[in-house]
Amino acid sequence: MADDVLRLEQVRKSYNVGRPTESEILHGIDLALGRGEFAALIGPSGSGKSTLLNIMGLLDRPTSGRLFVDGQDTSALDDRALTRLRGRSIGFVFQHHLLITAFTALENVMMPMLVERGFPDDAMKERALELLTGLGLEQWQHHLANALSGGQQQRVAVARALAMKPALVLADEPTGNLDTKSAEGVFEMMREVNRKSGTSFLIVTHSLEIARGCDRTIELVDGQIVASGTAPTAA
Amino acid sequence: MNRWMPFEWIAALRFLREGRMQTLFIIAGVSVGIAVIVFMSALLTGLQANLTKRVLSSQSHVTLQPRDEIARPLRLDGEDLELAIVQMPLQRVRSIDQWQGLVRVLQDDPAIVAVSPVAAGSALAVRGDATRSVSIVGIEPDSYFRIVRLPDNIAAGTVRLSSQDIVIGTELARYLGIGVGDRLTLTSGVRTSGALTVTAIFDLGSRPVNERYVYIPLRTAQSLLDLIGCVTSIELTIADVYAAETVARRLQTMTGAAAYSWIATNAQFFSAVQAQSLSSGVIRLFVALSVALGIASVLVVSVIQRSKDIGILRAMGTSRGQTLRIFLIQGALIGLIGAVVGSALGAGGLLVFHDHVRQADGSELIPLVLERSLFVAAALLATLTGVLAAMAPALRASRLDPVVAIRG
Numbered sequence: 001m002a003d004d005v006l007r008l009e010q011v012r013k014s015y016n017v018g019r020p021t022e023s024e025i026l027h028g029i030d031l032a033l034g035r036g037e038f039a040a041l042i043g044p045s046g047s048g049k050s051t052l053l054n055i056m057g058l059l060d061r062p063t064s065g066r067l068f069v070d071g072q073d074t075s076a077l078d079d080r081a082l083t084r085l086r087g088r089s090i091g092f093v094f095q096h097h098l099l100i101t102a103f104t105a106l107e108n109v110m111m112p113m114l115v116e117r118g119f120p121d122d123a124m125k126e127r128a129l130e131l132l133t134g135l136g137l138e139q140w141q142h143h144l145a146n147a148l149s150g151g152q153q154q155r156v157a158v159a160r161a162l163a164m165k166p167a168l169v170l171a172d173e174p175t176g177n178l179d180t181k182s183a184e185g186v187f188e189m190m191r192e193v194n195r196k197s198g199t200s201f202l203i204v205t206h207s208l209e210i211a212r213g214c215d216r217t218i219e220l221v222d223g224q225i226v227a228s229g230t231a232p233t234a235a
Numbered sequence: 236m237n238r239w240m241p242f243e244w245i246a247a248l249r250f251l252r253e254g255r256m257q258t259l260f261i262i263a264g265v266s267v268g269i270a271v272i273v274f275m276s277a278l279l280t281g282l283q284a285n286l287t288k289r290v291l292s293s294q295s296h297v298t299l300q301p302r303d304e305i306a307r308p309l310r311l312d313g314e315d316l317e318l319a320i321v322q323m324p325l326q327r328v329r330s331i332d333q334w335q336g337l338v339r340v341l342q343d344d345p346a347i348v349a350v351s352p353v354a355a356g357s358a359l360a361v362r363g364d365a366t367r368s369v370s371i372v373g374i375e376p377d378s379y380f381r382i383v384r385l386p387d388n389i390a391a392g393t394v395r396l397s398s399q400d401i402v403i404g405t406e407l408a409r410y411l412g413i414g415v416g417d418r419l420t421l422t423s424g425v426r427t428s429g430a431l432t433v434t435a436i437f438d439l440g441s442r443p444v445n446e447r448y449v450y451i452p453l454r455t456a457q458s459l460l461d462l463i464g465c466v467t468s469i470e471l472t473i474a475d476v477y478a479a480e481t482v483a484r485r486l487q488t489m490t491g492a493a494a495y496s497w498i499a500t501n502a503q504f505f506s507a508v509q510a511q512s513l514s515s516g517v518i519r520l521f522v523a524l525s526v527a528l529g530i531a532s533v534l535v536v537s538v539i540q541r542s543k544d545i546g547i548l549r550a551m552g553t554s555r556g557q558t559l560r561i562f563l564i565q566g567a568l569i570g571l572i573g574a575v576v577g578s579a580l581g582a583g584g585l586l587v588f589h590d591h592v593r594q595a596d597g598s599e600l601i602p603l604v605l606e607r608s609l610f611v612a613a614a615l616l617a618t619l620t621g622v623l624a625a626m627a628p629a630l631r632a633s634r635l636d637p638v639v640a641i642r643g
Contacts, residue, residue: 054638057550059549059550059637059638059641060638079555080554080555083549083552083553083554083555084552084554086550086551086552087551087552087553088552092547092550092551094547094641098543098546098547098641099547100544100547100548101253101544102246102249102250102252102253102544103249107236110236111548111551112551112552114236114242114245115242115548115551115552115553115557116552118241118242119238119239119240119241119242120236120237120238120240120242120245121238160551
């Protein structure tokens with residue numbers, strides 16, 4: 001329990017609360033993700049994966065239930081505290097890589113640190129360069145984000161997610177828009193980061209190949225976890 | 236990235252730089268608006284200063300005079316009036332009571348810059364067979380010339396006013412056919428002066444003044460008008476020319492004398508100036524409004540275009556306040572850069588206008604007034620307008636739900 005980087009207790013999420021059109025998307029989710037775990041969240045479209053990911057990433061609040069991130073109960077936190085916790089403890093990798101095109105690759109990786117500290121400094125530049133070098137992107141550091149290929153952008157996004165040394169990285173279909181080779185490369189890179197740094201990863205994916213490569217698979221169907229184990233539930 | 240620059244400034248500058256065409260167009264729009272405001276303001280300031288200077292070249296800001304004599308109806312017992320019709324009394328030339336003491340009090344007033352007693356009345360100027368009715372202004376040159384700068388408006392001769400000297404206007408000199416060094420005589424209702432020597436001929440830019448006014452020493456005027464030891468008015472220059480009416484009302488209450496400001500005595504001129512200022516102010520307001528709407532519309536579009544970027548930044552821990560500031564800074568920068576460019580354009584336009592639009596004789600039509608305060612005010616106004624215009628889009632950006640923003 002103490003080593004859980006993420007824990008959800010009876011988390012429910014409804015939309016249009018109090019209206020005739022009220023609908024519950026997540027039905028009492030109980031889930032724990034241990035420190036250093038590398039897990040996949042799978043499920044059919046409309047099962048509530050993105051909603052659950054947003055709640056786990058503190059981008060959205062549950063209608064009821066409790067959520068612990070890095071041991072901290074988030075239910076009583078205000079918007080400012082949630083933002084601060086999100087910035088420090090959670091890294092995001094989005095499906096459409098979503099780098100900020102006004103900045104270079106290096107600056108995109110520096111961005112979470114810059115947001116946190118307010119002013120740029122050498123330490124954050126060194127950290128960003130170290131991450132880019134580790135991911136084989138040092139020669140692209142001064143290129144604007146939209147001058148990079150899809151695979152390169154996604155690797156920069158992974159580097160950015162790791163910049164604050166977060167306890168947890170949430171990745172929403174990180175290989176969904178990449179060709180097979182690039183997708184494998186990005187996945188292997190995340191695995192290696194997980195092995196080396198002990199950062200927990202939760203990857204939302206439709207790909208069973210990706211899911212098979214994870215230590216644990218969590219299957220969500222109709223807003224409920226129907227399976228959680230070490231192997232994919234379907235082949 | 237500059238070390239001294241905070242995150243919000245870095246992001247704001249990068250966003251402006253990335254959308255450079257959009258940024259350039261809105262800065263151009265703001266610049267044109269500011270140029271119009273600077274051009275109009277400076278032109279109007281020059282025009283009004285010139286007109287005011289011309290009006291005040293021959294008169295004081297405030298004049299203190301004895302109150303008019305009024306008829307007091309005789310009364311019977313109680314409230315019954317004996318007379319049904321009360322005739323207005325004739326107004327004699329009278330002196331201001333205790334004027335020497337009053338002058339000392341006025342000299343100590345911080346709102347008053349210069350004080351000068353005057354003995355004035357009417358007379359005939361006689362030169363051979365030619366006569367002309369004139370207004371005598373008996374003055375103490377040292378104090379009076381601080382109020383009406385006669386020595387700066389001399390067409391011929393040198394201003395010198397010893398007891399037998401006189402300074403006349405160009406029109407009167409022409410009527411009487413005299414020049415500097417010639418002599419003339421003044422005849423009031425009670426006395427005739429000895430021969431007075433014309434030491435200078437003035438041109439105060441006003442035909443009636445040049446035709447009617449003659450300046451002689453105070454003592455000569457007192458003798459000629461049978462006002463020995465008396466003055467008919469005290470002329471004042473005050474620090475703020477546009478506060479003349481307020482100062483006049485205060486002095487009237489304080490001294491008991493009648494006080495007339497140049498604003499009251501030139502009411503039509505002043506209301507024309509005010510109407511001009513008002514209409515110009517309305518135009519400037521609408522220009523500023525269009526500048527604000529331009530900035531707001533560009534930033535609204537920018538927020539929509541950058542919603543994903545905002546979503547990512549929010550997911551990375553950017554607070555609502557930081558997001559708000561990123562867009563407010565963009566508004567301020569657009570306003571400030573527009574103000575600098577616009578001020579330069581406005582100043583350039585003024586120089587071209589001043590050089591090419593001139594009177595028939597080649598002299599300037601409107602004086603060029605380029606005050607630093609105008610440019611500082613334009614910069615502040617534009618920056619503030621930029622910030623205010625950016626408020627709505629910035630609030631919208633700061634309230635964006637990161638989930639919705641990232642999803643697009």
